[in-house]
Amino acid sequence: MIPQELKYTKDHEWVKQEDGRVRVGITHHAQQELGDIVFVELPAVGRKVEKGELVATVESVKAVGEVYAPAAGEVVEANSALESSPELVNKDPYGEGWIFVLKVADPAELGELLDAAGYESLVGGQG
């Protein structure tokens, strides 16, 4: 269930490296814990963020998931499809349910991310 090619954070985000940029979403495990996603608050494109800063929130009926920046940088894309179809996060968390793309200032900051095996041991194969 856990895509091998992606990196992960302990906060249940996935990170896909794309040429000095990273695409970020929440994992299958995270969307399952939240339940039916009803709203995603997206960051403004162009916003500068610090590593660990709160960038987006993913809301279900009774819970709010927070999405943090995996590294410092600038938000260059936000998935506006989620505005009208937040359920994409449930249906396709690693694909159409991506949340934002970040242009990373210092790629070295991504070194702390978990690989698929590391994330799998964190969630016990529930990724």
Next chain:
Amino acid sequence: MKEYIPHTPEDIRAMLAEVGLQDVEALFSDIPREVRGRFRPLGLPPRDEDWVRRHLSGLAVASSGKGLIPFLGGGIYDHFIPAVVEYVLSLPELYTAYTPYQAEVSQGTLTWMFEYQTMVCELTGMEVANASMYDGATALAEAVLMAHRTPGGRRVLVPRSLNPRHREVLATYAWGAGLELVEVPYGEDGRLRLSQVPEGVCALVVQQPNFFGMIEDLSGLKDRLGEAFLIVSVNPISLGVLEPPGSFGADVVVGEGQVLGLPPSFGGPLLGIFATREEHLRRMPGRISGQTVDAEGKVGYVMAFQTREQHIRRERATSNICTNSALCALAATVYLSALGPEGLRRVALLSFERAHRLAEELSALPGFEPALPGPFFNEFPIRCPDPEGAVSRLREAGIAVLPPEELEKAGLTGAFQVAVTERRTPEELSLFVSVLREGR
């Protein structure tokens, strides 16, 4: 054993045996001995029901103010309350229920909340309303905090003609949140005079009608504010005849809902009305009932957008509010249902008509004149040579009005203020005028 606690000695023995303890005191062994040792009782014997009834009934008659004819307003008004309001408020399944967390057994509460929200939107001309705040003053303070979260800015434009008590509550909240209140004066006619909008303003507050009863001109205000919020604090009865703030681009409308079916009650409980535009929904404080369907497709109601609230979002919530003024909102729902659009307009116009009649007759007395010449709704300040003397003569004759010191808090001197509702009879109006005429 008290009447509210059913445990007999046999029950207690059986329950203790299940728990495996010798006596009731052992249930409290986890409270440090030192703490228990410091305990001091109140010195109160238990009382029977009739004793308590007599004692509190005695305190209820010990206030002579109940017997005065209330020409007294300043934010709380003596409107007629239909008998059906108290009937509905006494229905036990409604008043002994908690917050409707379990929707399936709370459809009664959630349905009337939905009705209430509809009525508040209709009165105010806004798109969404919450299911109540504590009172008009804290609703206003929360609206200002919401403005601060939305367009930003630390300055709040507050008119001198805002109810001084609302201003004081707002000032307490604003100090806590680090906001600055900037005063906006009123002109000679008693209405708002906004010369310029300084930098860093998150909101302009306007009271409609204002503390002196004057009808404000809301047109064009929102244009001058740009992103900053236009917050209008209303007397909802006046909206039976006044154009709703929603028509003037208000971002938030708040108000004191006591006039909608609640007695003055020495100032509480009250009802905080809160309505806004749909674009601000996720920043709105308070509970909301939303319509949905059940597993069989039947229409039902749930608490919607709970992720804004403290029990889910904690320190990032839109407010800390939890318990609100639900039962008072129910009173307003029943009141507005009983009156209907025509009844509401009639109450507003009767209050308006009697206030204007009294103002006219008082102005005809030598030395008496309106303190502010602007258009007013059902309350107006009167200037006269000896306002304190006039107030005490009225009191001796059994009439209560708003005394000069309350008006001085809003910068108006040498006057007292009169509020008139549809309950004030022609005889009471005549008495009012004759007391001041003869007193000269």
Next chain:
Amino acid sequence: MPTGTIYDLGAPGRRGVSLPSLAGREEELLALIPEGARRREPPWLPEVSQPELVRHFLRLARLNYGVDSGFYPLGSCTMKYNPKLNEQLARLAGFTGLHPLLPEEEVQGALAVLWELSQYLRGIAGMPGITLQPAAGAHGELTGMLLFKRYFQERGELERRVKILLPDSAHGTNPASAAMVGFRVVSIPSNERGTVDVAALEAALGEDVAGIMLTVPNTLGIFEEEILKITELVHGAGGLCYFDGANLNAYLGRARPGDMGADVFHFNLHKTFSTPHGGGGPGAGPVAVSEPLVPYLPVPQVVKEGERFRLDYDRPKSIGRMHPYFGNFLVLVRALAYILTLGDEGLREVSAGAVLAANYLKEKLKNTYKLPYDRLCKHEFVLSGEGWGEVRTLDIAKRLIDYGFHPPTIYFPLIVKQALMIEPTETEPKQVLDAFCRALEEIAREAKESPQLLREAPHTAPVRRLDEARAAREPRLRLPRP
């Protein structure tokens, strides 16, 4: 059974009450209102006769469940019986008819109510100062945080004391209240016994800490045995201790927060002191304070001089007003009646009954359901709904409705997975407690044998399970105009 809202009833021209006549002067009067301010279109409101109105709201009442309907073990909400005498007293015209701006000499009876209640609440808290203004528990918390702010401002420490410590089991109102005053919230973990981890607290304390917000007993229903150590440590670091009084029913008449080191304590009169919840309010959240905070209490304060009562506004260090008048007066009347009825002996019986009932239920139910913290509890306890396969806590809660009970608080506190938080209160007879246990045991059997029955519950309520996701994705928050 008819469904729908009051807007589905009535017909144009119907009304539910008669009013004085305008004698045909309507148009003439409207013309006196400035044109731009005059309402162009009337609000859309129901037009119903009085019998229609009464039947509608009676129907809504029947769709509801209150304490008068049956057992309501909603944890942390103290859903005890609401005495009918108190309702009668709160409706006396000598209370309801009083305008709050009447001169002091005309409202001596009402001021006596405020003064008497203040004396008793100070005594119950064991603390010297009080304000009755807060309209609810969360409003009391906000008052408390503002008092903290003023205290540190007066001492010149406001700049550095920016943190409020909160146990991870705290009610959501606590962090939200601290945030409204600009404090930063720092979470303190619980230990394996369910109480504050004192070592973690010590490590978190420092010159940047304004204080701690504690719920005593905590939301697991467990008394902080090291409460004196905790408050001593916080005071030693120059901080203040806030006590959330939501759980006062656990030790009423036996222990006082002032004796435990509390600097601010809020009461929930709509919990401990039996005033009805009204479907979500109004409540009242009076706040008691320790000596150093007395000068900062909201204005006015009620004082007694001889046989007369007076409102004292001359308090230059006060944080200001929290309420436009004196608080939720009619709620205060009810609470005073409750205290007078019980007396010291009755107050002790309340906590004895509440704690005994909670422990009794806990012992009986722990054989069937997981009890993560198996120890003496106070007025409530928390079970876990884990371990029933596909069946979750939500399903157990909804199935209880079919058995005629209101469900407990669920999914709180957050530190217990699939939490079921049960607070029986002192007003339930043993027979009811036993019936509740039997229902939960029966539900456990059903969870194994016919889980679908639970997954689809409730079956007997006015509606089946409601689609909350739809309410969020397609918001309908008012009726559309026809």
